[in-house]
Every structure is written in C-alpha cells, then in structure tokens.
Amino acid sequence: MELRSVEELMDLLYACRGTRDDPGPGASPVDAYDHALRTAALLRRGRPADKELQVAGLVRPVGRLLGPGEAAERADRAADAVRPLLGERVAGLVRRHPRHELADDDDLLTLRTAEEEARTACFDAGVLEDWRTVLELLAARNSRLGAVD
Structure with missing residues (x-):
C-alpha cells in the first residue's frame, strides 16, 4: 500500500489507537x-527544525496495520507506504528504525532515544490533528521535489 494523501495517512494513524506496541521482554x-x-513531541522538543525526523517518529506504527510480521517487516511496510507521500528521508528513518539494528547515525540514535523515553514519559503530547500542517508541508515539498526528477 502506498499512501497518496495526508488524509489517508491520518486515517491510518487514527486506526492505530488501541493497538499495542509490544517492545519485547x-x-x-x-x-x-x-x-x-x-x-x-519529544523529537520536536529536541530537534525543533527537523520536521522529517519528527514525522518519522510519528508514522512508524502504521506498518503494524498493513500486515503481520516481525518488527523489520513492519518497518519495511511502513517505509514503503509513506515514501510516495513523505519522501526518501522519512522512509529511510522508518525502515532503519527497528531496535534490533545498530544505530549507525545521530538521527537514528535520536529517534530511538525518543521512542524509549516516550514509553515511560507522562505528558500531554497533544492530538494527531496538531501534526496535520507539518505532514501537509512535507507532502507538498516531497511532491515538488518529485516533479523535478
């Protein structure tokens, strides 16, 4: 499945409500x-200018809704789904994200750290609608970049 609109992505993210992310033993x-x-939200606080990194943290769970499988398979599905809409960098961060892989760069390490902290953090992270503008901006930028190729 390839996501072609921010609305499709938001629907899929809303569908994640109530699904459990099992981090392992x-x-x-x-x-x-x-x-x-x-x-x-943690990525926005730590790297406020890096919208692609923030969005990678937001969209990672969609892979579990696209089919069963291990973490790497779900990451592949999520990356493939968001690539047409959000671009290569977001897809690459989502694909290389599963915890069993080594953090080979600062972005992945930052992403993993935020994910781990988010497991136990207790704060109001807002609602998905708060992210619509950022998602639309990234989708528009990716669309323009794709048109140049």
Whole structure:
C-alpha cells in the first residue's frame, strides 16, 4: 500500500489507537497511537527544525496495520507506504528504525532515544490533528521535489 494523501495517512494513524506496541521482554506494551504522539513531541522538543525526523517518529506504527510480521517487516511496510507521500528521508528513518539494528547515525540514535523515553514519559503530547500542517508541508515539498526528477 502506498499512501497518496495526508488524509489517508491520518486515517491510518487514527486506526492505530488501541493497538499495542509490544517492545519485547522486560518492557510493558503501550498504545501505539499515544506512543507515536509522545515520540514525535519529544523529537520536536529536541530537534525543533527537523520536521522529517519528527514525522518519522510519528508514522512508524502504521506498518503494524498493513500486515503481520516481525518488527523489520513492519518497518519495511511502513517505509514503503509513506515514501510516495513523505519522501526518501522519512522512509529511510522508518525502515532503519527497528531496535534490533545498530544505530549507525545521530538521527537514528535520536529517534530511538525518543521512542524509549516516550514509553515511560507522562505528558500531554497533544492530538494527531496538531501534526496535520507539518505532514501537509512535507507532502507538498516531497511532491515538488518529485516533479523535478
């Protein structure tokens, strides 16, 4: 599945509500929707200018709704789904994100750190609608870049 509009992406993210993100042994499962919002909010605080990194933290859980499988398979599906809409960098961050891979650069390490902190952080991360403008800006920029190719 390829997401072609921000509305499709937002619908998929809303559908994550109530799904559990199982982090593996020793950690408690969390609601994937709430976790994604907290992860994106933490990334916005730590890297306010890096909208693509923030959005990668937000959209990662959509892979679980696109089919069953291990974390790497879900990451591949999520990356493939968001690439046409949000571009290569967001897709690459989502694809290379599963925790079992080594953090080979600062962006991945920042993403992983935010995700881990979001598991236990207790703060109001807002609502998905707060992210619509950022998603629309990235989609518009990616569309313009694609038109140049």
